[in-house]
Structures are given as C-alpha cells and as structure tokens.
Amino acid sequence: MPIKNRFAELQGQIAEWRRDIHAHPELRFEEHRTGALVADRLRAFGCDEVVTGVGRTGVVGVIRGRSDTKGRVIAFRADMDALPIVEATGLPHASTERGKMHACGHDGHTAMLLGAAQYLAETRNFDGTVVLLFQPAEEGGGGAKAMLEDGVMDRWRVDEVYGLHNWPGLPAGEFALREGPLMAATDFFEIEVTGRGGHGAMPHQTVDATLAGSAVVMALQQVVARNVDPLQPAVLSVCSLRTDTDAHNVIAGIARIKGTVRYLDPGVQDLIRTRIKEVAEATAQAHGATARLDYMPCVPATINTPDMAAHALAAAQAVSPGVRTDIAPVMGGEDFADMLGQRPGAFVFLGNGASAELHNPAYEFNDDAIPAGCSWFATLAETRMPLTA
Numbered sequence: 001m002p003i004k005n006r007f008a009e010l011q012g013q014i015a016e017w018r019r020d021i022h023a024h025p026e027l028r029f030e031e032h033r034t035g036a037l038v039a040d041r042l043r044a045f046g047c048d049e050v051v052t053g054v055g056r057t058g059v060v061g062v063i064r065g066r067s068d069t070k071g072r073v074i075a076f077r078a079d080m081d082a083l084p085i086v087e088a089t090g091l092p093h094a095s096t097e098r099g100k101m102h103a104c105g106h107d108g109h110t111a112m113l114l115g116a117a118q119y120l121a122e123t124r125n126f127d128g129t130v131v132l133l134f135q136p137a138e139e140g141g142g143g144a145k146a147m148l149e150d151g152v153m154d155r156w157r158v159d160e161v162y163g164l165h166n167w168p169g170l171p172a173g174e175f176a177l178r179e180g181p182l183m184a185a186t187d188f189f190e191i192e193v194t195g196r197g198g199h200g201a202m203p204h205q206t207v208d209a210t211l212a213g214s215a216v217v218m219a220l221q222q223v224v225a226r227n228v229d230p231l232q233p234a235v236l237s238v239c240s241l242r243t244d245t246d247a248h249n250v251i252a253g254i255a256r257i258k259g260t261v262r263y264l265d266p267g268v269q270d271l272i273r274t275r276i277k278e279v280a281e282a283t284a285q286a287h288g289a290t291a292r293l294d295y296m297p298c299v300p301a302t303i304n305t306p307d308m309a310a311h312a313l314a315a316a317q318a319v320s321p322g323v324r325t326d327i328a329p330v331m332g333g334e335d336f337a338d339m340l341g342q343r344p345g346a347f348v349f350l351g352n353g354a355s356a357e358l359h360n361p362a363y364e365f366n367d368d369a370i371p372a373g374c375s376w377f378a379t380l381a382e383t384r385m386p387l388t389a
C-alpha cells in the first residue's frame, strides 16, 4: 500500500492524539503528560527502545529496520511544548489549562511523528535505524540543546537529522524549503540604564532614566540601518522599556530595555553586539546616566545542509503535489538549528492552510496536513536507507 494511503487511514487516529495533546498543553520542560502519552504510544507500536527523561522531559524512540547492513541512522525531531497564551479558538478540544495553549502547532508535530512511528514500526521497510526525538522546550527553553547535552546524537550514532514546522498561509499539505539559511539566529539583550530618580517637578536634581532610556531605544535603530551591510538580513527590535516608577510625579532612576536580534550570517552577531554596547553606553553617558548591556545568544541560524535539503525536497515531492523552493528565509528562530550544528540535516515548512498566524490566540493546527507530514518522515526513512534485497 502506498505510504499516503496508509496515512489517510490513520489520519483520524492521529488527529485524535493531536487534539488530546492540544487540550492538555504543557509549557517548556513541563511536558510530563505529553511525554508519557508519547512514550505509551511508542511502546504500543513496538519500538525497539523507548527512553524517557532525555533532555529533562524529552522522549527518544528507536525503530530498527528489516535489515541493518550499513549501520545507518536517521533521526526525526518533533517539539512538544506549548506557549503561555490564553486560547481563543472556542474549539471542542481547546486548552483545558487556562493561560497555556498549543499556538505554535507543536501538538501537530508530535502527533505526526507518532503517526510516522506507528507506520515505520509496522512496516520496517528500511535498512538501518530510525531515531525519534520528541523534544521539550522549543519555545525559548533550549530543549534541543538539553537533548544534545544528554548525548542523543552520539548515543544513537545519528548520521542525519530532519524536522518540520507547520506554516500558516501555505496550502495545507504542501511543502516549502530552501537549502542554506532557512530561519534566523536569535539573540536576546537587556540594557539597564541607571540615572538618579527624584521629584517630577525638579528634573534638574535628577538624572532622568526614562529620558536616557528612550534615547537609547531611538539610537539603537541606527545599528542595523547604519552599521550592518545592507545585503545582510538583520533585525534589532526593542520589545520592552520599563522604569522603576509607575507614578505621575516621580522621575525614574532606572530604565530596563529588552529586545531581540535576528540575523542569518553568524558574522553579523559580533558587529551588532559591539555596536549595541557602544551606542547604549555613549547615549546614556550623554544624558549623565550609565548603561550596562547583557547580551544572550539563544539559537544559531537554521542552515539546511545542501545534500540533505535535496533529500528532503525529493521526499516532499514524492508525497505532495505542491512543493516550493523559491521562498525567502524567515527571521523567526528555531532551536532545531542546534541539532543542525551537530549533524547534517534539513528543516522544512508544511502548509497549515489559511489559519491564524503562529503564536496567535486563534491559531489551530490543520489536521488535513497530517497525511503529508507523516508521509514525508516515512518516505525519508525509506529513501535514505533503502532495503537492498
């Protein structure tokens, strides 16, 4: 039976798992129920190994093929965590945990990889080993890094790693990918501007941290505009400015600025970090204040290995009539990048149809994408590790 037909049969069951996970969202490194559900399913499918507690709350499943003449190992990754968002879909399977929501579709990623696992454990039409990485804490928690630090790539001798993310706006079940950079590096920064607080009517006796902080926010916008090569994509966004006062008549002594930096070329990081520090310190000084920068690299750019992007493309074309390779990189970040830092591999987008955007309270994973997503994983296993006999 063709792979896609098998998943058309399994779609209802996989959608049920997905809705169950959706109704019980768990935030980063709290994926206990989700991890237990995944481990139970993997054991029921007859996986050769199921290991829980990898990277704190992650789960690993191992499926050996009919033969293993070359010792090849392909890993597939799905993320399991939800977001701190109040769900507004009103769906029957909406979140039962107020303030937590699967608004990035990780419920769908997890359910699709479970579906692929069921098929692969049933058929085992490959020569080698499939390793399933159910990862915690993709949303800013460093879950990929946690699994890597637990040694998943070496312990199971992984050769290549693949993953996907649903993509609103792309027709359901279609794919989009590109070789090279697909998603941006993500860094966070915080700047503390220190002045001297005082009476709102006597500014001359203070060093106004609100004014100095505001000047720093404005000045930071010159970093990308005037320092970064115009042909290098980069984003610097200040997302929060808070002071130590909430009164109408008190001048603040401290202003705290938080923001994020995105770029595709690793060389841009040093330049931006250095310029943020120089601009913040000098601008604060011009106002009689001081500034201290805390710069936190989070994830590197998601860069698809050219050969593996070609394999991912071939698998997508085998299972979907719509595959785009003309897309531009996205400035959002994805911690699958950490896995690509250790092994060659590829990450692709799977169409979610005309849904609300990712991280929106009205977002919903599209169950119509399930057969294509599952088939893509299964096809990759069978084509990257073909049976020889």
Ligand SMILES: [Zn+2]
Binding pocket: 104, 139, 358, 359
């Ligand atoms: Zn997300």
Ligand SMILES: [Zn+2]
Binding pocket: 104, 105, 106, 138, 165
């Ligand atoms: Zn996501």
